[in-house]
Amino acid sequence: MLRVLSLDFAGVIAPKDFIDYFWFVALPRRIAKLEKIPLYEAMKFVERAYETVSRNTLEWYLPQYWALRFGVEDLLEDAIHESLSIAEVYGDALELIPMLATRYTLVIATNTPRSMVLKFLDKYPTIGKCIKRVYSCIDDLRVPRKDREFYIYMLRDLGIKPTELLHVGDDPLYDGAIPRELGIKAIVIDRRSRCGKYLRDLYQLVEELGG
DSSP states (O other): OOOEEEEOSBTTTBOTHHHHHIIIIIHHHHHHHHHTOOHHHHHHHHHHHHTTSOTTSGGGGOHHHHHHHHTOGGGHHHHHHHHHTTOOOOHHHHHHHHHHTTTSEEEEEESSOHHHHHHHHHHOHHHHTTEEEEEEHHHHTOOSSOOHHHHHHHHHHHTOOGGGEEEEESOIIIIIIHHHHTTOEEEEBOTTOOSSSSBOSHHHHHHHTTO
């Protein structure tokens, strides 16, 4: 019997725009201010810097790493706060998560740093009060992706069997194929999809779960 519903964060609950804004606008803005250079130069500088680190390494996903590297560690929280000020939530998530919370234990499983997710949930308490736990592979296992070990860690921490967990995310591999290998039911959402291969939104998820 399904007991726990695990939701990816970016792409399922929230658009990724505010996260991109943090990396490509908010951090460069602090660098521009510190170095007294135009913002566009700071933007180009960080883009070149990001290219020097593989997205398959943990460091790429750590705001603290980049803030220290750029010399703006004292301005990191301010950059996060600015980014969160533009953060939005998907309408279906805002509407349906409280209803889903009456049926299942809801958790978030993400590769976004937990501190950023928790600040987002503080901004949207209607959703925040429904989420029992935030799992971040970045923080919990110090790995950049939601791999097999991450899902095993979640199952053990929750004290449930694979068949008691449903994971919903937007990546066919890390949110789909990998959890399925462990016997976890996994559903992929692609909000831009029109081909029918994936679900388009949480409304279709609710239909999949029986209305």
